[in-house]
Amino acid sequence: MEYLSRLLKVAGDHENFRFHPRCNRLKLNHLCFADDLMIFCRGDLAFVRILQDKLEFFANSSGLVATSSKSDMYLAVECERLVVRMTSKIRSWQVRNLSYAARLQLVSTVLMNITNFWCQIFVLPKKVLKQVNAICRAYLWHGKVDSDTPGWAFKKICKVKDRMGQWVHNSSYSIKEVYHELLGVGQPVNWVSFVWNRSSIPKARFILWLAVNERLKSRDKLATLGLILTDTCPSCGLISESHYHLFFACIYSLQCLRDILTWLGIRIISDSLADFASRK
Known part of the structure; x- marks a missing residue:
């Protein structure tokens, strides 16, 4: 056993060898107990x-040859069950065509809770944690398990890569300049305080922000994506449900809006949510 112990120690000194995460600090890859031997390493x-x-x-x-019938091998393959469980839940959610707010709620309350539960029991490998983050990110932004679409940060960096090359070439690189270049010059709007205020819950602020920017998933947009068969307004049943129709042309929704504004003492003065929200 002394000879075998020296051989295993030589294996631990190999430049390409990696210890088990729990044994890395001690540089331990084996333990001997009488005639029993335990060997550890990373599961690659x-x-x-x-x-x-x-x-x-x-x-x-x-x-001396190890007897296979008296030997056992334990692999950290259980972590794959975490990934499989998360992906199976996402695949069941994909058919529901959930909104961004709903996907965010599911990621934070369901998927993250599953990961946190596993982290309380096991030390998850970095590879698994990166895979979990990639799954959650893909579902949050694209509504599916995996996506080949580059992230918004990568797209922004590609837009200014030529400019960054000039900065590096001229030795005038500045983190501040890169930040402002990536941020861009946005056009100020008057409805910021109306939408992003602390008088409403975050979910309501987010939905109002989508409405002001005409980004709500109205039926005409869903029909264009092939998610529904007809884009007829379900409230009035007359014409296509567009963003404008949803708030200012539908007989039913317009009457509801007028009743609410009359009760609040507000007079309708515009047929645009952005103009309406910008008025004090």
């Missing part, structure tokens, strides 16, 4: 192969 095939080579070398040198 390359590291297991290094240890296997030493065991085979020991068997050829001493004639």
Whole structure:
């Protein structure tokens, strides 16, 4: 066993060998108990192969071969069940055509809670954590398990890559200038305080922001994406439900809006939510 212990120590000194995460600080890859032996390493095939080579070398040198019927191997493959469980839930949610706010709620309350539960029991590998983050990010922004669409940060960096090359070439690189270049010059709007205020809950502010920017998923947009068969307004049943029709042309919704504004003492003065929200 002393000879085998030295061989395993040599395997631990191999430049390509990686220890088990719990044994990395001690540089420990094996423990001997009388005639029992426990061997540890990271759960990658390359590291297991290094240890296997030493065991085979020991068997050829001493004639002592490990008995397979008396040997057990434990692999950290249970982490894959976490990924499978998360992806199965997302696939069941995909058919519901949920909004961004609904997907955000599911990610924060369901998917993250599953991950937190596992983290209380196991030390999850970085690879698994990155995979979990990628799954949550893809579902949050694109509504599916995986997406090849580049992120918004990558798109912004690509827009200013030529400009950044000039800064580096002229030795005038500045984090402040890069930040302002990526941020861009936005056109100020008058409805900011109306939408982003603390008098309403975050969910209401987000929906109002979508409405002011005409980004709500009205039936005409859903029909264009092929998610529904007809874009007829379900309230009045007369014409297509567009953003303008939803708030200012539908007989039913317009009457509701007038009743609410009359009760609040506000007079309708515009057929645009952005203009209406910008008025004090």
